[in-house]
Amino acid sequence: MDVGGNGGGLPVNNKQRAMLPNKSRGEFTRNPRKDSEGLSESPDLEFEYADTDKWAAELSELYSYTEGPEFALNRKCFEVEFRAHVPDKKWTELDAAQHRAHAMRLLDSLEVIAREKRLKVARAILYMAQGTFGECSSEAEVQHWMRYNIFLLLDVGTFSALVELLNMEIDNSAACSSAVRKPAISLADSTDLRVLLNIMYLMVETIQQDDPADKPEWKIIRETFRTELGSPLFNNEPISVMLFGMVTKFCSGHAPHFPMKKVLLLLWKSILFTLGGFEQLQSIKVCKREELGLPPLPEDSIRVIRSMRAASPPASASDLIEQQQKRARREHKALIKQDNLDAFNEKDPYKADDSREDEDDNDDNDNSIEAETFPLERDEVMPPPIPHPPSERVSFPKGLPWAPKVREKDIENFLESSRSKFIGYTLGSDTDTVVGLPRPIHESIKTLKQHKYVSIAEIQIAKEEEFQKTPLSGGEEEVEMSSIELLYQGILPSLPQYMIALLKILLAAAPTSKAKTDSINILADVLPEEMPTTVLQSMKLGVDVNRHKEIIVKAISAILLLLLKHFKINHIYQFEYMAQHLVFANCIPLILKFFNQNIMSYITAKNSISVLDFPYCVVHELPELTAESLEAGDNNQFCWRNLFSCINLLRILNKLTKWKHSRTMMLVVFKSAPILKRALKVKQAMMQLYVLKLLKVQTKYLGRQWRKSNMKTMSAIYQKVRHRLNDDWAYGNDLDARPWDFQAEECALRANIERFNSRRYDKSHSNPDFLPVDNCLQSVLGQRVDLPEDFQMNYDLWLEREVFSKPISWEELLQ
Numbered sequence: 001m002d003v004g005g006n007g008g009g010l011p012v013n014n015k016q017r018a019m020l021p022n023k024s025r026g027e028f029t030r031n032p033r034k035d036s037e038g039l040s041e042s043p044d045l046e047f048e049y050a051d052t053d054k055w056a057a058e059l060s061e062l063y064s065y066t067e068g069p070e071f072a073l074n075r076k077c078f079e080v081e082f083r084a085h086v087p088d089k090k091w092t093e094l095d096a097a098q099h100r101a102h103a104m105r106l107l108d109s110l111e112v113i114a115r116e117k118r119l120k121v122a123r124a125i126l127y128m129a130q131g132t133f134g135e136c137s138s139e140a141e142v143q144h145w146m147r148y149n150i151f152l153l154l155d156v157g158t159f160s161a162l163v164e165l166l167n168m169e170i171d172n173s174a175a176c177s178s179a180v181r182k183p184a185i186s187l188a189d190s191t192d193l194r195v196l197l198n199i200m201y202l203m204v205e206t207i208q209q210d211d212p213a214d215k216p217e218w219k220i221i222r223e224t225f226r227t228e229l230g231s232p233l234f235n236n237e238p239i240s241v242m243l244f245g246m247v248t249k250f251c252s253g254h255a256p257h258f259p260m261k262k263v264l265l266l267l268w269k270s271i272l273f274t275l276g277g278f279e280q281l282q283s284i285k286v287c288k289r290e291e292l293g294l295p296p297l298p299e300d301s302i303r304v305i306r307s308m309r310a311a312s313p314p315a316s317a318s319d320l321i322e323q324q325q326k327r328a329r330r331e332h333k334a335l336i337k338q339d340n341l342d343a344f345n346e347k348d349p350y351k352a353d354d355s356r357e358d359e360d361d362n363d364d365n366d367n368s369i370e371a372e373t374f375p376l377e378r379d380e381v382m383p384p385p386i387p388h389p390p391s392e393r394v395s396f397p398k399g400l401p402w403a404p405k406v407r408e409k410d411i412e413n414f415l416e417s418s419r420s421k422f423i424g425y426t427l428g429s430d431t432d433t434v435v436g437l438p439r440p441i442h443e444s445i446k447t448l449k450q451h452k453y454v455s456i457a458e459i460q461i462a463k464e465e466e467f468q469k470t471p472l473s474g475g476e477e478e479v480e481m482s483s484i485e486l487l488y489q490g491i492l493p494s495l496p497q498y499m500i501a502l503l504k505i506l507l508a509a510a511p512t513s514k515a516k517t518d519s520i521n522i523l524a525d526v527l528p529e530e531m532p533t534t535v536l537q538s539m540k541l542g543v544d545v546n547r548h549k550e551i552i553v554k555a556i557s558a559i560l561l562l563l564l565k566h567f568k569i570n571h572i573y574q575f576e577y578m579a580q581h582l583v584f585a586n587c588i589p590l591i592l593k594f595f596n597q598n599i600m601s602y603i604t605a606k607n608s609i610s611v612l613d614f615p616y617c618v619v620h621e622l623p624e625l626t627a628e629s630l631e632a633g634d635n636n637q638f639c640w641r642n643l644f645s646c647i648n649l650l651r652i653l654n655k656l657t658k659w660k661h662s663r664t665m666m667l668v669v670f671k672s673a674p675i676l677k678r679a680l681k682v683k684q685a686m687m688q689l690y691v692l693k694l695l696k697v698q699t700k701y702l703g704r705q706w707r708k709s710n711m712k713t714m715s716a717i718y719q720k721v722r723h724r725l726n727d728d729w730a731y732g733n734d735l736d737a738r739p740w741d742f743q744a745e746e747c748a749l750r751a752n753i754e755r756f757n758s759r760r761y762d763k764s765h766s767n768p769d770f771l772p773v774d775n776c777l778q779s780v781l782g783q784r785v786d787l788p789e790d791f792q793m794n795y796d797l798w799l800e801r802e803v804f805s806k807p808i809s810w811e812e813l814l815q
Helices: 014-019 055-060 070-085 096-109 115-129 139-155 158-170 173-181 187-208 216-230 239-251 260-275 278-291 301-307 317-334 340-344 408-422 439-450 456-469 483-509 535-570 572-584 587-595 599-603 627-632 640-657 661-669 672-679 685-696 704-709 711-720 742-761 777-782 789-793 795-804 810-814
Strands: none
Touching (some): 055 139, 070 115, 096 158, 115 187, 139 158, 139 187, 139 216, 173 187, 187 216, 187 260, 216 260, 260 535, 278 456, 456 572, 456 742, 483 535, 483 572, 483 587, 483 742, 535 572, 535 640, 572 587, 572 640, 587 640, 704 711, 789 795
């Protein structure tokens, strides 16, 4: 794959490599749910999708377990500094003025030249940002002091000083060249960077948490910080652009010691804080539609998705055969006096009777015909609702959750085909003239127009076409300098490199990636200097490495999805530019490769040691770790971060392929249907919805046999995915049988994107034909023209050659 290798192949020597867990032998992987346990009977996963996990979980994921001893070191550095000025009091006993004075002292000390001294002061500041945990007795108390200390540090100007120091470390060529030469990079090579990134992450993550109990001045500080973070105040670029630069430098091999997990987490939280999460996206969309004079959205998609419940995954072939045999025996005994429908209602049509599952579930060869009737034909066969714990639910009338939508283009196509069929003429894009068409066609057009949906993107494309057609009379476009616009302008010159770098790291962190010697090493900030010598230490490192990779996948998937969604609302061609470079960098096969694993095992993986998580580990006595306690893991039903990552990756895949025929055909060519169908085993409504959307767009290309063999999947698509009127997705009669010309489609889109970027952002290369012309003879002749020196010396020769020696036909000139 073009985007690069993976992080499994570490640049470590053979002795170190031998101590690492070997994934191919299944060491230290805990899959509590074996395939044979019958996933079709697994309970619904009570997972609430959000911008981030709980605050405590997001804090703990910043640190690898290998960094554990550094908590005590930070505390020691702080206490040495603190005792030198306040010998007889604790930090928690001082008043606000004393707190501020000490914070200012630390900030001044941060500007010293000596690296060792600067690192100690940075560690003292990090201890403050960690909540001065040595004086706290509970996790809640640590979090309280974290919030207080971080607002104090921000108020005295710590963040700007940290950005300057981070820039110094990025440009530190000595550290870079030293890391490049090392055969095995460890935690010690990135100490300075890790301390700085830790403080910055804790500040961004804490301040973005909106607490109603915050003081009014804190709320003002928070909004000011949000604006500054998204503005080009640091090195004339937003902080996110600087972090993107770190990512590309790391992937190019020039700075292999960069702690990539921390960089990506800080990048994600900076984007999330400055641009806003999914709730803010929805409100931005509503406001933008109002501004453009478009009708309101038919429903709030976030609330609709939260109200959905998961369907049981489709059964495998062996389940269906046994199910048929059981039903035949049961019906024979009962001598069926009831209607067939009542017999059918004894079972949930989405559940298989047997709990066994075919491990090699190959849907391409699955020709079994479903035992049940197609549940769409009769309301009575719908499964009874499963009781859920009380949460925010939307009460729908009986029917489908989504209002159907129709595009203007669909109405035009329908009218064109109707006119050709009944009258024999066409009227182009005229959607109002219905003369000569039969009455039922009138009714159809009326229904289509009732459900017509005009997107923001369609308006933006139309406006852009107008600007391109009339560059002079169209006037200047007013571009609002919002945070997302500033970010796009910042990353525009190097956006392709940023996308390739992110996908390289994503590939390196994917659990399906195989170890390669030429791959990038993403474990620089998790491997200790001394490799483990005991089985227990090796097990702990194995958990740490797997957890580290999962967190990287979580951060990258969230970054890509947030950027795609914000760019799409800001301007469709910004979204298309990013999406096209993701497609060119092989993002579609990469995501499919990610899902080509036992996805249930990935979602229920227990790669965490809760007693070592911050802030638990700094306020409690740590129990002695044993191999059994490491193997047991926590008691959670699923891993939040892994389910979050899977949903994000599916949403990215949907964004890339929606309304793109050539990219949809890529899904078919890469045989995504069996991979996606396996992902339906995860009983979580939101994840199933995005899998079903991806299956829906390609069903017409999968053949009649596939549709016949997967009627439950077809039924689930009908129930859960929005309907597009006139979309013949289920039958494949209108096969869009145009040739799959990937290049032509992408080239046309690329030309539109380049015209947009050139018109809006490339002021230096504007078309000279459209520049104002000076028509005054006096001013034109009066302009001073600097001639080259050699021309002035040879002026006589030039006159002789170009003027005197050339005959001039005055008659022709006059004609």
